[in-house]
Amino acid sequence: MKLSKKSDYALRAMIYLSMNYQKGAVQIKEISAKERIPQKFLENILLTLRKVGILNSKMGLKGGYALARSPDLITLGDVIRALDGTIAPVDCVSQMSYRKCSEEITCAIRGVMLDVRNAVTEVLDAMTFADMCKRTKELIENSALTYSI
Amino acid sequence: MKLSKKSDYALRAMIYLSMNYQKGAVQIKEISAKERIPQKFLENILLTLRKVGILNSKMGLKGGYALARSPDLITLGDVIRALDGTIAPVDCVSQMSYRKCSEEITCAIRGVMLDVRNAVTEVLDAMTFADMCKRTKELIENSALTYSI
């Protein structure tokens, strides 16, 4: 039931990009330094997010990454699914990678896991990066610390 | 976000033991055969559940395992925590294995993951093995198949 480091980093990077949404392309190096994420690892993550259409990139000098759409149109669920593949606790209740389990008809566990998946996705698919920005800003104000996720 | 095979097997074994609650000790061999769980693997699982007080065991001839208390007093959460150690998606929101994350004060991700953990535990801690028995029996009646999870 654990969030992978990959998804964790992805969420942090996405929040960073959301906080800088109007500033145009942001370089990997900057995100990597500010969020303390291994740069090469982050490259792969951002590349994945670009391939699924969550990010846009610009190559060459002055290049970088930016959100492909407004932060209020991207949810945490979108990002986690892109990286971890699925959110469901067992494949037989997964939308992403559904696989019939052998005794589906009489499997009471399936029913509960369906409830779990729905509970989780309700949280993650309702939470946008616009929300995350708002929360982050509130946290900064309340703690009076400089911004560093 | 995946339920481990270990927990999956544990849940199946626990349902089996719950369905046979009044029959006294049930042998590993029987559970292993009926639920198609590798016997040696199941041994470890049941041993763990005994150590945390969910199961009682009886050694020697005519020995076996039985629930340590009534099925309506054991939840799925109890079992999953015993085996997977924690339910929380990140350690900084875990009751079981809490670890402060470096930027706790300004970490908006933490807030969401707390919501996720609460959503999951609400489902798993509310669901008892008495409920699971009821559900299983309903599923059997509706499908008119012999009982095999």
Next chain:
DNA sequence: ACAAACTCTATCGTACTACTAGACATTTAC
């Protein structure tokens, strides 16, 4: 005594996770 059961420790192979290396392609600035 002996067989049938649980107990315990150790191990093993595989897959996955977290991360790194390095060559390549593209763009801007001069």
Next chain:
DNA sequence: GTAAATGTCTAGTAGTACGATAGAGTTTGT
């Protein structure tokens, strides 16, 4: 048009966790 700064891509690697197994020990009923 060349150099420098960026993203792109394909491999790879070390460590760890997961799923499963082995085997020797302990307890109990008959």
